[in-house]
Amino acid sequence: MENLTTALLIGIIGFLGPMDFAVGSNLLNRPIIMGPLVGLVLGDLTQGIIIGASLELIFMGAVSVGAYLPPDVIVGGVLGTAFAISLGKGVGAAITIAMPIAMLSLAIGNLMSIIFPMIAHAGDRAAKEGKAGGITVSMWSIGLLECLRRGVLCFLGYYLGSAQIEKVLNVIPDKIITGLEVSANLLPAIGFAILLQMILNKSILPYFFLGFLLSAYFEIPVLGVALFGLILIFITMKFDNKGINNNQTVAATGSGVDDDDDF
Secondary structure, three states, X not given: OHHHHHHHHHHHHHHHHHHHHHOOXXXXXXXXXXXXXXXXXXXXXXXXXXXXXXXXXXXXXXXXXXXXXXXXXXXXXXXXXXXXXXOOOOXXXXXXXXXXXHHHHHHHHHHHOOOHHHHHHHHHHHXXXXXXXXXXHHHHHHHXXXXXXXXXXXXHHHHHHHXXXXXXXXXXXXXXXXXXXXXXXXXXXHHHHHHHHHHOOXXXXXXXXXXXXXXXXXXXXXXXXXXXXXXXXXXXXXXXXXXXXXXHHHHHHOOOOOHHHHO
């Protein structure tokens, strides 16, 4: 009975994850939030924070861009953290569990997405008829189905899969688990590199190396570097705004000479 109650609470956490998109993208769906919640349910908040933060670094680049669908961070993060804590394993086990589960959940989500166009078409018909309520119902129906899918997968995965997962982890040699824990320390660097590849350009490259030098050679904490960068942003924006205002003034008043001088 206790296991059923715990599985229900884990399922509720999975259900709440996609609600992030309904309440303003407050990062509720990220492992760094889901992990501590799972830790609270399982009575080990500390491990929930540690594992959740580690999975967050690994899944940092798992963001939907264009047509790319990333692994299901919610189900993978929740079940990875839950199994690792309940089985007394560490970050390495959580990584081993989380990624395959995330990919499996993504595949199930792709199958379920077949019915979403039908719901969307119902919303289109409501829009043509001027029925705002029908549009709202279609939007929330898709969202709640996504919540339900994650909740059911997290519930069933934890309720039915703990024994099987334990058997799998016992078969895996300790050296592999230890290797995964070591690699977990390298994966954040890869995640940051992927993000930098998307945003890095010549204009911000000096600031990137400035932050690295401040941290590496002056041993300024990350928060201090972030505040220093914030000040630089305000200074840069102030000068840019002055340049824009000056250009607008010149454009409005002319170049300062009579038009006749151009002829």
